[in-house]
Amino acid sequence: KAGVTQTPRYLIKTRGQQVTLSCSPISGHRSVSWYQQTPGQGLQFLFEYFSETQRNKGNFPGRFSGRQFSNSRSEMNVSTLELGDSALYLCASSLTGTTGGQPQHFGDGTRLSIL
Amino acid sequence: EDQVTQSPEALRLQEGESSSLNCSYTVSGLRGLFWYRQDPGKGPEFLFTLYSAGEEKEKERLKATLTKKESFLHITAPKPEDSATYLCAVQYFGNEKLTFGTGTRLTIIP
Numbered sequence: 001k002a003g004v005t006q007t008p009r010y011l012i013k014t015r016g017q018q019v020t021l022s023c024s025p026i027s028g029h030r031s032v033s034w035y036q037q038t039p040g041q042g043l044q045f046l047f048e049y050f051s052e053t054q055r056n057k058g059n060f061p062g063r064f065s066g067r068q069f070s071n072s073r074s075e076m077n078v079s080t081l082e083l084g085d086s087a088l089y090l091c092a093s094s095l096t097g098t099t100g101g102q103p104q105h106f107g108d109g110t111r112l113s114i115l
Numbered sequence: 116e117d118q119v120t121q122s123p124e125a126l127r128l129q130e131g132e133s134s135s136l137n138c139s140y141t142v143s144g145l146r147g148l149f150w151y152r153q154d155p156g157k158g159p160e161f162l163f164t165l166y167s168a169g170e171e172k173e174k175e176r177l178k179a180t181l182t183k184k185e186s187f188l189h190i191t192a193p194k195p196e197d198s199a200t201y202l203c204a205v206q207y208f209g210n211e212k213l214t215f216g217t218g219t220r221l222t223i224i225p
Contacts, residue, residue: 004158033213043159043202043215056212090158101147101166101206104213106158 002027004107006091012113018079021110025072025093031055032074033104034066037088049074078112086114118142119205121216129224131192136219138203139185148186149213150179151202159202162188193223 005024013019025032033056034046045058049068066076072093078085088111092104118141128134138148147166151159163172165181172179176197178189188201200218 006158035215042217043204045212045214048212058212092158101164103149103161103164105161106151108156108158 004091004093004105006089006107006110008110009108010111010113012115013081014115015081015083017081018077019081019112021076021078021089021091021112023074023076023091023093023107025074025091026105029093029095029105030072031094031096031104032068032072033092033094034074034076035090035092036060037090037109038086043090046076081114083114085112087112119203119214119216121201121203121219123219124217125220125222127222127224128190128193130194133189133191133193135190136188136201136221137185138188138205138216140205142207144208146206146208148181149204149206150186150188151204153200153202153218162201190221193221195223195225197221198223 007022031050033048036044046060046064047054047066048056052068063079068074088109090106090109092106094102094104096102120139122137147164149164150162152162153159163179168181168183170181176191180187200220202218203216204213206213
């Protein structure tokens, strides 16, 4: 069974640009969550989508947005990039999402570097 | 505010030397506590879910236990391949997002 797939694996951008990251969940999983991981802050929750609807949102500015498609694939967009956005962005999928208490399964992330 | 604290931050053990990692949480109403393992350059790999105090789960050399305020990840006779960062995450009823601790970086020396 294929795991969570994130593309691209690495990305280099400059300040002010925008970026779109992609996530394909495990087949049959309807929930996709996004996290930002940095050495200083650890894993921070960005948002969760379930059946194309945003169900939960973390404490990040509006520059961070996402969406989910009918096939459960998800994209995350960051606009007006700042140096502090350099991080590993992780996507996780689960059967029922956070309300079901089911474990989330992670992809290997997209490493975003801002110059 | 929900808080998850893991200790120690880093732990170096000789191969075969058993020890425990701690994860403590501050809010009642736990829906679930999750343990993950993360290798460098990889995403977290799911290990265990614990739902209620007294529950225990085992997998190979790892055993996770849960009390009302904390969880322990016991590692018995570890091998170098057990070296990784171990992350704990909690989820509460009414606030379903996962809150992660900052992890314990475990190094097993051959």
